[in-house]
Amino acid sequence: MSTAILEEMAESGIPEARRVLIPNGVDLNRFQPLEGERKQALRSRLGLPAGALAIYTGRLSTEKRVETLVRVWPQILKVRQDAQLVIVGDGPEEEKLKQLAGPGIHFIGSTREVSAYLQAADLLVLPSASEGFSLSVLEGMACGLPVVATRVGGVPDLVVDGATGLLTPVDDQAALIAGISALLTDPVRCTEMGASARRRAISVFSLDSVALRLFDLYQQVVHPAPAAAPVV
Numbered sequence: 753m754s755t756a757i758l759e760e761m762a763e764s765g766i767p768e769a770r771r772v773l774i775p776n777g778v779d780l781n782r783f784q785p786l787e788g789e790r791k792q793a794l795r796s797r798l799g800l801p802a803g804a805l806a807i808y809t810g811r812l813s814t815e816k817r818v819e820t821l822v823r824v825w826p827q828i829l830k831v832r833q834d835a836q837l838v839i840v841g842d843g844p845e846e847e848k849l850k851q852l853a854g855p856g857i858h859f860i861g862s863t864r865e866v867s868a869y870l871q872a873a874d875l876l877v878l879p880s881a882s883e884g885f886s887l888s889v890l891e892g893m894a895c896g897l898p899v900v901a902t903r904v905g906g907v908p909d910l911v912v913d914g915a916t917g918l919l920t921p922v923d924d925q926a927a928l929i930a931g932i933s934a935l936l937t938d939p940v941r942c943t944e945m946g947a948s949a950r951r952r953a954i955s956v957f958s959l960d961s962v963a964l965r966l967f968d969l970y971q972q973v974v975h976p977a978p979a980a981a982p983v984v
Contacts, residue, residue: 754906785896803834
């Protein structure tokens with residue numbers, strides 16, 4: 753699903769001919785951007801506050817480093833007073849995170865409306881220390897969100913640093929603060945990166961394109977090309 757996994761396979765001695773990279777896809781109809789009045793109406797329906805809105809979606813567990821995000825949020829508020837952080841998901845760290853959280857942080861819990869919360873947001877943040885192929889990032893991109901994420905696992909396959917988002921080192925709080933602040937204080941850049949993220953989701957990660965790549969692989973397996981005749 754990602755270059756990182758492909759490299760692990762190579763290191764394990766799996767021949768190149770048996771290694772095929774096919775990423776996960778995203779439903780571009782379910783996950784699509786909303787703008788203007790429609791976006792504001794959705795925020796109102798979801799009970800979300802006004803202001804620059806960043807979102808995290810995923811499991812609330814140690815390796816996701818949501819605690820880091822919660823701890824740095826007061827620094828974000830110093831550069832953007834109306835900044836809001838919405839945390840969507842549940843997990844073993846939930847109660848601890850709620851106790852640590854200060855102003856501007858909102859916990860949604862587990863929900864079937866993940867796409868709606870993404871559509872209501874301005875920026876997706878993923879500070880994780882470990883990832884395979886992040887569907888959270890891909891879904892955010894499909895909703896037209898720029899991404900601030902750590903450079904781990906398959907994330908660099910998704911996020912083009914400086915074009916569709918910003919990649920930071922793992923556990924680098926200063927870099928995380930700088931990345932979030934840079935986009936939340938520059939709405940034009942934030943919007944442009946989000947549009948680029950949506951275009952990348954369409955061109956590379958649509959369900960149709962991924963299905964065609966899988967179909968092509970199955971065809972190669974079922975009907976392999978004949979071996980070349982020996983040279984005499």
